[in-house]
Amino acid sequence: MDTPEEERILFDHVTCHTSASVDGVTVPGALALDLIEQAEVEVERLDQLKASRMKEIAFKKQVELEEIFARAHIEIDPEAAREKIMALIDSGNVEPTELLADMDNQIAKAKEEVLSRKEILDRVEKWMSACEEESWLEDYNRVFLISPQHFSLRLL
Numbered sequence: 001m002d003t004p005e006e007e008r009i010l011f012d013h014v015t016c017h018t019s020a021s022v023d024g025v026t027v028p029g030a031l032a033l034d035l036i037e038q039a040e041v042e043v044e045r046l047d048q049l050k051a052s053r054m055k056e057i058a059f060k061k062q063v064e065l066e067e068i069f070a071r072a073h074i075e076i077d078p079e080a081a082r083e084k085i086m087a088l089i090d091s092g093n094v095e096p097t098e099l100l101a102d103m104d105n106q107i108a109k110a111k112e113e114v115l116s117r118k119e120i121l122d123r124v125e126k127w128m129s130a131c132e133e134e135s136w137l138e139d140y141n142r143v144f145l146i147s148p149q150h151f152s153l154r155l156l
Contacts, residue, residue, distance in 0.1 A: 051089050054096045058085045061103040068110040072117050 062081055069076050088094045 050096070051092075054089050054099070055086065058089065058099060058103060061100065061107065065103070065107050065110055068107065068114060072110070072114040073121065074110075074113065 059082065062078070062085060065081075066076065066078050085099075088099060089096075
């Protein structure tokens with residue numbers, strides 16, 4: 001994590017003992033209750049920071065997924081998806097790497113779906129363009145062209 005050096009130094013006396021054996025901890029008071037409580041508080045703070053960062057990364061991926069679906073004209077419920085992400089992260093029952101891997105898989109599948117729909121979407125877009133052009137031409141003819149019934153010639 002991006003914990004500043006000065007914050008990490010505060011817990012060097014604790015982290016140096018994490019890989020030590022029971023016999024290797026020889027400094028008096030190294031495992032004092034107040035030090036353990038301080039470490040617990042710091043671990044809780046880091047867990048909250050980790051969850052916050054995970055939400056931030058997951059929401060960025062969710063936005064990417066929503067943009068892909070929008071381009072493919074696939075409707076989704078973004079609010080429900082965001083609530084599900086929040087619940088998963090808050091529960092702590094999912095590994096962050098698994099969540100991000102799952103979201104990457106969803107993005108890859110969405111991109112595949114976009115490619116499979118590309119030909120159809122291109123044709124629909126051309127058809128809609130032709131319809132707009134036809135409508136414009138009809139309006140133009142109605143407004144700017146004089147119909148033969150309104151035109152009379154006088155013969156001399």
